Amino acid sequence: MSTATADVSKRKAWVMAARPQTLPAGAAPVVVGVGVAVHAGVFALGPALAALVGALLIQIGTNFANDYYDAVKGADTDDREGFTRVTAGGLIEPAEVKRAMAATYGLAVVVGVYLVAIGGLPIVVVGLSGIAAGILYTGGPFPYGYRGLGDLFVFVYFGLVAVTGTYYVQAVATMPAVGTFPTTLPPGSVTAAAVTASLPAAGLSTAILVVNNVRDRETDMAAGKKTLAVYLGYTWSRVEFLAMVGMAYVVPVGFALDGAFGPWALAPLLSLPLAVSVSRTVLTETEGAALNPALERVGQTLFVHSLLFAAGLSLPQVL
Template identity: 70%
Template structure:
């Protein structure tokens, strides 16, 4: 094999380890938080950019952690139906994946120093708990992702906390509270931000649900009791439908109950994609069908978030 070919192979392997199809789970909530900040007149560029970079780093580091720990625990097999895992597949040495995990989490901590200076103790708690939760998802003596708790982690951290945290660091930066506030200043986490976060929470978790439905058989054999393994195919599919539906209920609720502009309904334009991918998830079991469905769920989340952010921002911008 030529050096060029080897380099391309290694680059591709690292890209596989980062799992770009899951990255909307890190970026989309930040986009929604920025859109709401624009709507409320508290948009601040540097905190928003730092929140985006930090979210991406934590997402990638968590993907490295899952790849490494699943392989070390023997959960991943070379013939699994999902996307190839680089550690179990022998594409990258385990210690290299572990080093990448540590290095990426460290970069997230560096970015987090700025956010902690702006947001204080609340962001310090959120940032450290996010990293700890990412590590313990498949690592440690009690990997909670193996016991049906992964969905809750994603819903909370890659949905509610990601959106409200993004909004918070921008809102607090506009106040005269100085560096490192000890508590949450009034008005920096409004009810609307919590409600808006539920859309991102639903779609983030839906990405995980597709992944886990696809892996029900192999996870069951490996002793990994994801929520999909516990619920089985029928109720896991119901969970997916409810989570996707939640993403469309939220904009309507903001319009009807919180007096937002009709522009907030823009995410409904993505309904055809949502219906199409939901049809696949509710009828298929094979990796051949569900791997593309996982990618399409990620695309759905990205499109929904962009439309949501635009819909939130337009009344303030025009």
């Protein structure tokens, strides 16, 4: 374990367990969903804020779940080069982390009640499946994060679902004829633009996981944790990284070529120097000393890209 020490306070340990450095990644897709909604004229403040709070709670709950299950399954060892895990490091008792996980997911459900009243059955399915996916990523008898499926989970839930779900609850909230608790997707509540706009967030979120798994590849192999990086090796994992990052910069060009969006959609390209800089590190390094800062920089790239993309989508409608 990289930095665990006996003198870490309980309060600091809980902050470490929540991993605040990951929260921009949880917020970024919601920001994009809001941008698409503003462009379409369906922005709704209440559902947007609830989607943001719910996304952050699910992110924190998943962080607690990963910390707990990786420790009890023996995946977090003293050789791991990543940020300190509080359960494996003995900073917080496993039972406490497990209770915190349940409480955080419980709060997400409470927030979700409001969104369910607006979005109905589709939000029930998305919310409960998202929580289940967060737990089963490293928990349960067959943790799919240990079988090379973690990248798919992140792409779907932290990209496609998060962006389109944020758009959906706002769109439905502005459709008076829909009423409370729709059981199907009302026409126009999920658009091709929303789905396409989710791809950059999906790609950059997945790129964060790729960096994490490249850094931990050797220790994961030793612990029997078969991430996609374990299966692919360093070269093809880096190809995956470049594909995910590259997609984030191709999609805005497609939007800019659409007359309904125009050149404002190119705003995310302002973040390209960040992406190029961190890519150089990921393409050449495997050690935690280099990849831990890179991990945070990819998260920063995701958040900046998402802010710029949301602004580029929104500005033509508000200027």
